[in-house]
Amino acid sequence: MGAEHSHALFHHGHSPVHHLPAHTKLVGTLVFVAAVAVTPRQELWAFAVYAAVAVFAMAVARLPVRFVARRALLVLPFLGVAALVPFIGGGETTDVMGLALSTEGLWAASGIVCKALLGTAASIVLAGTTEQADLVRGLARLRVPPLLVMITATMLRYLETVAGELRRARTAMQSRGHNPRWLWQATPLANSAGATFVRSYERGERVHHAMAARGFTGTPPDLNPQPAAGRHWIRAIALPGITVAVAIAALAS
Amino acid sequence: MHAPDGFLGLGTAVATGAISFGVVGASLRMARTRLADRQIPLTGVSAAFIFAAQLVNFPVAAGTTGHLLGGALAAILLGPTVGALVVTVVVVVQALVFADGGLSALGYNTLNMAIVTSFGGYAAFVAVRKILPRNASGVATAAGLAAGISVVLASMALSIEWLFGATAPVSFDTVFAAMVGVHLLIGVGEGVITGLLVASVLAARPDLVYGARHLDPAALRGRASLSTRGLVIAALAVTLVVGTIVSQFAGSDPDGLERVAEDLELTADQAGDARGPFADYAVDGLDNEQLSLAIAAGAGIVIVGAIGYGLVATRREPSAV
Numbered sequence: 375m376g377a378e379h380s381h382a383l384f385h386h387g388h389s390p391v392h393h394l395p396a397h398t399k400l401v402g403t404l405v406f407v408a409a410v411a412v413t414p415r416q417e418l419w420a421f422a423v424y425a426a427v428a429v430f431a432m433a434v435a436r437l438p439v440r441f442v443a444r445r446a447l448l449v450l451p452f453l454g455v456a457a458l459v460p461f462i463g464g465g466e467t468t469d470v471m472g473l474a475l476s477t478e479g480l481w482a483a484s485g486i487v488c489k490a491l492l493g494t495a496a497s498i499v500l501a502g503t504t505e506q507a508d509l510v511r512g513l514a515r516l517r518v519p520p521l522l523v524m525i526t527a528t529m530l531r532y533l534e535t536v537a538g539e540l541r542r543a544r545t546a547m548q549s550r551g552h553n554p555r556w557l558w559q560a561t562p563l564a565n566s567a568g569a570t571f572v573r574s575y576e577r578g579e580r581v582h583h584a585m586a587a588r589g590f591t592g593t594p595p596d597l598n599p600q601p602a603a604g605r606h607w608i609r610a611i612a613l614p615g616i617t618v619a620v621a622i623a624a625l626a627s
Numbered sequence: 628m629h630a631p632d633g634f635l636g637l638g639t640a641v642a643t644g645a646i647s648f649g650v651v652g653a654s655l656r657m658a659r660t661r662l663a664d665r666q667i668p669l670t671g672v673s674a675a676f677i678f679a680a681q682l683v684n685f686p687v688a689a690g691t692t693g694h695l696l697g698g699a700l701a702a703i704l705l706g707p708t709v710g711a712l713v714v715t716v717v718v719v720v721q722a723l724v725f726a727d728g729g730l731s732a733l734g735y736n737t738l739n740m741a742i743v744t745s746f747g748g749y750a751a752f753v754a755v756r757k758i759l760p761r762n763a764s765g766v767a768t769a770a771g772l773a774a775g776i777s778v779v780l781a782s783m784a785l786s787i788e789w790l791f792g793a794t795a796p797v798s799f800d801t802v803f804a805a806m807v808g809v810h811l812l813i814g815v816g817e818g819v820i821t822g823l824l825v826a827s828v829l830a831a832r833p834d835l836v837y838g839a840r841h842l843d844p845a846a847l848r849g850r851a852s853l854s855t856r857g858l859v860i861a862a863l864a865v866t867l868v869v870g871t872i873v874s875q876f877a878g879s880d881p882d883g884l885e886r887v888a889e890d891l892e893l894t895a896d897q898a899g900d901a902r903g904p905f906a907d908y909a910v911d912g913l914d915n916e917q918l919s920l921a922i923a924a925g926a927g928i929v930i931v932g933a934i935g936y937g938l939v940a941t942r943r944e945p946s947a948v
Contacts, residue, residue: 383724404730411731412637415794448727452631459795482795489633490729497726506724519655521667525716528671529678530724536672537679544683554686557819558856563685564820568827571676571704575835578672585668592667 383445385502390609391435392503395600396512398610403500405614409621410492415485417624421492424620427613428495435503442498449494456486506530511596520593527594528581536574543570628696628781629721630736632729639792644734650742651715654708661709670705674713677701681717685820696813698744699752699777700821703770704828706837707749714741735788739781748777752838763829766839768858771822775814775862779869782810811870815862822858 391399406427413420432442460470460479467474504512510527514520543566554560582590602610635643677697684694697717702710718737721727728736752773759765786803793799829836833844 407632407730411632411640415633445726448725449631452634456795459797462797462801476796478796485794486631486633489731490631493632493729493731494726497722497724497730501724501726509724521655521659522651522712522716524667525671525674525712526720528668529674529716530720532672532675533678536675537682540679540683556686557816558859560685560820561823561855563683564823565827567680567683567820568824569831570679571673571824571828572831572835574672574676575669575832578669581668581672 383501384505385435385437385441387436387503389434389436389503391431391499394503394610395515395602395606396504396508397515397600398602398606399500399504400509400512400516402610402614403496405611406496406617407493409614409617410489410496413621413624415481415488417627418484420620420624421488424488424492424617425495427617428492428499431499431613432495435499437499437502441502442495445498445502446491446494449490452490453487456483456490459483459486508598508600511598511600514596524594528578532574532577532581535577536570539570539573540567543567628736628740628785629718629728630732630785632731634729634732634794635735635788636792636794639788640731640734642734642791643738643788647715647734647737647742650746651712651737654711654715658708658712661706670709670713673701673705674716677713678717678720685816695820696740696744696778696781696817698741698781699748699770699774699817700824702745702749702777703752703773703821703825703838704836707745709837710749711741711745714745717741735785739784739788743781743784744777747780748773749838751776751780756838761842763826763833763839766829766836766842767822767826770825770838771818771858771862772865773818774821775818775865778810778814778817779807782806808870811866815859815866818862819855819858823855 406424410421410424413424459482460475462476462479466477468477468480469475470480501509507527507530510523510530513526514523544563547562547566552562554563677700680695680697680700682694698710698714701713704710705713715737718728718741719733722730722733722736752769755769755772756765759769783803783806786799786806789802790799793802825836825838829839833839833842
């Protein structure tokens with residue numbers, strides 16, 4: 375993740391996917407991921423259909439290939455671990471290019487890789503086409519407890535601010551010659567993080583005062599109501615619906 | 628530790644999801660009395676801090692870096708229920724917005740990274756506090772130890788979930804040894820940074836540290852005197868001892884997974900059949916199983932440390948920033 379800006383997760387656009395109300399997209403994403411999760415890993419054809427569905431959704435959303443690829447890098451460490459499984463797994467073996475690999479391990483690795491990649495793809499489409507503020511309102515409309523929604527909203531709102539404060543403290547230390555290389559040299563770093571916590575907390579107190587002054591009574595006003603008509607739901611559910619049908623067929627076969 | 632979709636079996640995903648749902652619901656109910664509307668922005672900005680703290684790298688050795696997980700830190704600063712809620716929000720947002728960790732994996736990711744670290748970490752904090760002096764140094768040291776323990780607990784939780792929801796023919800022993808071994812070392816970094824961080828918050832605003840709220844303000848006055856180098860060395864020593872003890876649990880001959888496999892009438896071969904130098908997690912040629920296990924674990928830690936040192940020693944040049 376590193377120093378990535380969170381708004382880089384959103385790809386500005388005016389595609390049909392961008393215009394769907396956030397809560398319908400949330401439901402669609404969850405349905406897609408659930409369908410992928412229940413599919414037995416031997417049914418490779420089902421995963422091929424899911425991949426086609428995911429690519430189609432990305433194309434309709436007009437997400438650039440480079441944007442998707444950069445975001446998908448996060449899943450790489452786990453794929454690396456999965457790639458080891460055929461080598462350390464036991465049981466019957468299959469010859470792959472002269473190497474005797476565990477058959478069960480190969481199936482396991484392909485299952486983990488397929489499901490992890492498809493799940494990541496769904497998440498990229500959702501985050502790439504939905505503003506964070508709309509996503510939070512979508513959670514509220516799906517009846518997530520208001521306390522959690524408000525914590526999420528405030529967190530996303532101040533994440534860049536706090537992360538930027540931590541980065542600047544580090545830059546300031548480095549410009550004064552502190553560039554720790556060992557764990558026991560990390561004291562100034564921990565101190566600056568501690569100071570940032572105190573400042574974050576005090577910022578939270580000021581934010582509360584500002585909100586109270588503007589009439590906050592415990593629930594934030596919905597500034598961008600996105601009512602979902604039937605056609606929105608149909609569009610949001612259409613593709614995940616295909617995956618559900620495929621998953622049922624795969625389970626039955 | 629952000630597991631992707633499909634990492635564990637469906638049943639485990641659903642079961643851990645139900646557990647997480649229940650615990651988060653209970654935490655919400657318990658926290659509601661504490662979180663008057665005044666507290667909501669405070670909690671949100673604190674959540675932003677925990678998220679940001681995960682993005683900041685700290686040095687581990689010779690220029691390599693690690694980053695905080697922050698569950699125990701959140702629990703000690705904000706209290707275990709609010710801490711668990713905050714880290715839950717962080718984990719959910721990471722899956723939903725950052726594609727870091729699968730959506731269908733949210734059950735076990737929330738359980739391991741938010742619930743186990745917050746509540747387990749706070750339990751360890753309370754236990755360690757009992758034997759430490761009631762002052763700033765005591766609180767900071769307990770915070771450090773608890774944070775280290777919380778990371779190990781989370782890795783053990785994931786290994787145990789593997790026992791029920793394994794998606795690959797890798798035995799519980801192997802997963803347990805690898806997960807706990809690696810996370811013992813990660814826990815050292817987590818513990819040292821958390822301890823120092825809590826010490827610096829105590830120095831500035833002791834009233835903001837939930838874990839120190841019962842202490843006499845007079846006892847908290849004055850900076851915690853922690854020797855960072857001493858803390859690192861002590862943590863490494865604890866790691867070696869704990870690694871050796873913990874490994875005792877890892878191997879007894881038909882272990883749970885193998886027994887389940889036998890019940891399902893799979894042969895032992897299909898359930899995993901290790902023939903490496905540490906085959907079935909015991910050193911060849913030693914009859915005493917406990918001793919050989921201890922040696923295998925100790926060796927694992929030393930080997931990982933040595934390989935790590937060897938790797939980083941070749942990159943001695945200060946990294947360009």
